Amino acid sequence: MIPIALLLLAAQPDAMAHPAPALGCTAEHAAMGHCTMPKAEPPPPPPPPPCSPEHAAMGHCAMPAPPPPPGCPPEHAAMGHCTPGEPTTAPPPSPPVGNAPPPPAPRVEAADAIFGADAMAPVRARLYAEHGGGGISRIMLDQAEVRVGSGETTYSWDGEARFGGDIDKLVIKSEGEGAFGGAFDRGEGQLLWSRAIGPYFDLQTGLRQDVGPGPSPTYAVVGVEGLAPYWFDVEAALFLSDKGDVTVRVEGSYDQRITQRLILQPSAELNVALQDVREQGIGAGLSSAELGLRLRYEIAREFAPYLGYVWEGKIGRSAQLARAVGDDPSRSSVVAGVRFWF
Template identity: 55%
Template sequence: MARARAAMTREHGGGTFSQVLVDRLEYRAVRGRDGYAWEADGWIGGDIHRFALATEGEGEFGHAPDEAEVQALYRRAIGPWFNAEAGVRQDLGRGGRRTHAVIGIDGLAPYWFDVSAQAFLSTRGELQTRLEASYDQRITQRLILQPAAEVTLAAQDVPELAVGAGVSEAELGLRLRYEIRREFAPYVGVHRERKFGAAARFARAEGERASATNWVAGVRFWF
C-alpha cells in the first residue's frame, strides 16, 4: 500500500489541489410553504492528506435556518476509494447550538455508490451517527437521475432538538439533473423526510409535522 501511494504521488507530482462542490442549492415547496436547503463541501490538499470544510442546512424563507451545520475536517486516504476523516462540527440553526467531535469514513463503494458514515459526540455527551448513500444513474451523457438516502441514529433522546434514541430520522430524495456543462447542472426532484419514535413525538409537541414531502428545484455546481 505504501509503495502504491508513493507511486500515485509521483504520478500526480505530489502537488496541492482544491475543489469546491455545491451538491445542492435548492428551493423546496411543501403545502404552500417556501423553503430552501443547501449542501456543500470544499477541500484543499493532495492525494493522501486533505483539509475540508463542509456545510449543510435547511429552513424557510424569511426565517433563520431551522438546521445548519459547518464541519472542519482532516481527511486521509485509506485506500484507492475511501477516506477516513476526523474534525469538529458546529451547529448554528434555530434548533440549537452544539459543538461535536467528528469521526467518519466516505468514499465510493462497489457498483459506484457514494457512501458516507459519520459519528458525532457533542460537548454535552450526546452521541449520534449519520449514514448517507447516493447513486448517479446516467440516462444520457448529460441527463442524470440521482436517488439518495440519509439516516440519523441517536444513542439518547434530546427533546430540545427533536432527536429520539434509535433511528431518529430518515430522508429520501430523487433528483433529475441536466449537465449544461460538467461543472453546472440544474435539477428538479422530490425530497421526503420522516421522524420516528420519540423524535416524532417531540416534533408534534412543538407543533411540527413528523413527516413532509417536498418538491425541489435547484442547481449543482463545482469549481
C-alpha cells in the same frame, strides 16, 4: 550234401549258447529275462540350498562373504558396518559469499547533456509535482435548491471544499435549511482532516459546529467517506457532542446515467441517536430520514440544473416529540436547484 549238413549242425550249438547282444534293453524285456539292463549312472548331487541369516546363526551353513561396499560413509563406519578407506585430501574451502549491498545505479538524465542539469532541475521538480505530488482543490455545491411543499417554501444547501493531495487533505463541509420570509431553521459546518485508507475510501476526523435559533452544540467527528462497489457514494460519521450525546449519520447516493448529460440520482440519509436530546427534538433510536430523487442535466460537467422530489420525516421517539409540540413529523417537497463545482 551230408558233410555240409553236419557242419551246420556242429556250428548251431555255439550260436545258441552265445546269443548276439541286443541292440537295446527296455525295462519290460529285462523283467522277462530277455536282456540285462545296463547300470545307470548316479545323478549328480543337488546344489546346496542358499544360506539364510537364520540358518547361519544356528551353525547350519556359512553365509557368503558380502561384496566390498562401494564407499564407507562416516555414519556407517561409526556403527561398525564398514571400514573407511584412506582419507583423501579435502578441496580448499570456497571463499565467503559477499553480503554488501550493490552499488547504486548511475542516474543518467539525457536532457541534462543537452540543456544542462541546472536548467532541467526546476522542470523536473514541476513534472514530479504534476504527476502525484501536487496539491488539489475543489469547491462543490452539491445541492442549492428551493423546496415547495405543504404550504411552505424553503431553501436548502449542501456543499463541501477540499484542499490537499492524494493522501491527506483538508475538508470543509456545510449544510442547512431555512424558510423564505421566516427564521433560519438550522445549519452546520464541519472542519475535517481526511486521509486515504485505500483506493476508494478516506478516514475523516475533526469538529462539527451547529448554528441556529436553538442549542448550538459542538461535536467531535469520526467517519469514513468513499466509493462503494457498484459506484455508490457513501458516507458514515459518528458525532460526540460537548454534552456527551452520541449520534450517527449515514448517507448514500447513486448516479444513474440516462445519457451522457442526463443523470438520475436517488439519495438517502438516516440519522440515529443513542439517547434522547429533547432540546433538539431528537429521540433515541432511528430519529429521522430523508429520501430524494433528482434529475439533473449537465450543461457542462461543472454546472447542472436539476428537478426532483424529496421526502423527509422524523421517526419513532423523534416523531412523538414533534407531535407533542404541534409539529408535523414528515414533509414532502418538489425541489428545483443547481449543482456546480470549480
